[in-house]
Amino acid sequence: MADTAFDRRTRRSRVWLVVWLTGILAIPLSLYEAVGLIEAERAKAHKQSFYQYVVEHRIGTLTEIDDGTGLSPVSYVLSVAHPPPPADWEAFAVRMMRLYATFDHGQLLTIVTSDPRTGRQRTIADAAYDARRGQMSVTVYLPDGRVQHAVLHIRL
Structure with missing residues (x-):
């Protein structure tokens, strides 16, 4: 069965959708990780609050x-x-x-x-x-x- 132009565009759109969603989800996760690292460094630097x-x-x-x-x-x-x-x-x-x-x-x-x-x-x-x-x-x-x-x- 031959791929039509419509099928290729649909597949390409789905791939781009997955790429964008992955990128959007990666941003908050990386910020969460960065905040965790900052808090850990702060805790090491300050033994007491x-x-x-x-x-x-x-x-x-x-x-x-x-x-x-x-x-x-x-x-x-x-x-x-x-x-x-x-x-x-x-x-x-x-x-x-x-x-x-x-x-x-x-x-x-x-x-x-x-x-x-x-x-x-x-x-x-x-x-x-x-x-x-x-x-x-x-x-x-x-x-x-x-x-x-x-x-x-x-x-x-």
Whole structure:
């Protein structure tokens, strides 16, 4: 039985369809594999994460803040049940931000606590680290309503 031009075109179309589908499926699979390799390298490079540090030292709980766009850096909100005295809030925020930047290359950290009398959550401090400039910016919200802002030059 002789192949007609229609049969050849049909066979060629099916072959191209299989090639395209294979290519389309290969892209997500290769991305999945690449992400797995990146995570494995990151795990080797960082023996401990900021989350593990907070849990092991019973500092508080972490909530990840992610806008879902992939454009903004991932940040954490650290909720502390027993905050240090207000005079030590800046040092505490600097220490936590330094650990977050060291362990996870974090850029933004907010530290909050709950007022035991009212149950309302209040922000203790906001910290941001810019690795490119080696600069940490810390804003502390004191109980009397004053706001302290400090810019520190720190290379990690």
